[in-house]
Amino acid sequence: MSTPTWADVREAAEAVHPFVRRTPVLRAEVDGRPLVLKLEHLQRSGSFKLRGAVNALVSEPLPERVLTASGGNHGLGVATAAALLGVPATVYVPESAPKAKTARIEAAGAKLIRHGATYAEAATKALEAASEPGTRYLHAYDDPAVVAGQGTVAAEVVQDVPDVDAFLVAVGGGGLVAGTSLSGVPTFAVEPERCRALGAALKAGEPVDVEIDSVAASALGATRIGAVPLGVLQDRVTSVLVSEVELLAARDRLWEEFRLAVEPAAAVPFAAWLAGRTDGELPCVILCGANSEWTP
Incomplete structure (x- = not known):
């Protein structure tokens, strides 16, 4: 990268x-x-997470869907960015993700999936699901x-x-x-x-x-x-x-x-x-x- x-x-x-x-x-x-x-x-x-999510999505042709893993804030940023740009979004979060954040992710229109005890475990599962054609996996931070x-x-x-x-x-x-x-x-x-x-x-x-x-x-x-x-x-x-x-x-x-x-x-x-x-x-x-x- x-x-x-x-x-x-x-x-x-x-x-x-x-x-x-x-x-x-x-x-x-x-x-x-x-x-x-x-x-x-x-x-x-x-x-601030909305900024990176929007920039990553508009810097390339819009995908058919966007998928990510998050502890909460990035997922909400991606969900909000996807809604603004008209792209379906799925967010994987660890079981420990606070309800205050997960409820907002769902309210923004994204599909929420809880998996694993940590962000790393949620991310591993999300990457497996991101292999579907037309899907953009949007990393929370490891992306220029x-x-x-x-x-x-x-x-x-x-x-x-x-x-x-x-x-x-x-x-x-x-x-x-x-x-x-x-x-x-x-x-x-x-x-x-x-x-x-x-x-x-x-x-x-x-x-x-x-x-x-x-x-x-x-x-x-x-x-x-x-x-x-x-x-x-x-x-x-x-x-x-x-x-x-x-x-x-x-x-x-x-x-x-x-x-x-x-x-x-x-x-x-x-x-x-x-x-x-x-x-x-x-x-x-x-x-x-x-x-x-x-x-x-």
């Missing part, structure tokens, strides 16, 4: 524009420090067109707030952080301590399997980083970890201070910023999704 570039991201921004929301940015100050919040949790489908589509989040920030000097991004399979890092702006890749697929891959020099056990696993639960994102991320990002306590406290603080209701995964980069583990005079924290039910 080819390695996407910033030129690909800019092309993707034009391609996805008719189908996605240009989500707002919020300049803020917390604990006396300025930052920018990219409110991508307000995206159609509730997360998906990575370029996810990078359009950063492209909007660069246009709207050109003085941003760092991006803080949560990492699951690596699509969003890879697309963001193509901007050339220093990028901090933030993972929960119990979701370390990127950290393990950077240490090993290749994608490796890791165990996942985090409250953010429904969004960041990839057990292996994608080869395409890793090819982009080598030497491009600073890897940062946060604890479960820190990411939940950050989620609650976003609600208490700004009334921003995001899922745990979206609060991961904010947690790293609160803990002082990132740099930048005016960093941008990407709030990537809001597809789980919770009480502050």
Whole structure:
């Protein structure tokens, strides 16, 4: 698979524009420090995943049907993209996928199939089913067109707030952080301590399997980083970890201070910023999704 570039991201921004929301940015100050919040949790489908799904589908002739595997957010993005483009969709999810996400996938018009205990098991089953002629299997992150589509989040920030000097991004399979890092702006890749697929891959020099056990696993639960994102991320990002306590406290603080209701995964980069583990005079924290039910 080819390695996407910033030129690909800019092309993707034009391609996805008719189908996605240009989500707002919020300049803020917390604990006396300025930052920018990219409110991508307000995206159609509730997360950035719609961007990559749309770009991947429109970058080739539309298939007769699209099929994917997902922990939740990607499936909802694909289901929404498929509905917008008039393509039937089937989404495989693990048995552990939250009802808040699976219900939305079905509401978007996709066929939902539960299989296996993990995303990897659901993906294996989905790939078996994708052999039917006319079917496009759309990977959640290991696809250059998906990575370029996810990078359009950063492209909007660069246009709207050109003085941003760092991006803080949560990492699951690596699509969003890879697309963001193509901007050339220093990028901090933030993972929960119990979701370390990127950290393990950077240490090993290749994608490796890791165990996942985090409250953010429904969004960041990839057990292996994608080869395409890793090819982009080598030497491009600073890897940062946060604890479960820190990411939940950050989620609650976003609600208490700004009334921003995001899922745990979206609060991961904010947690790293609160803990002082990132740099930048005016960093941008990407709030990537809001597809789980919770009480502050």
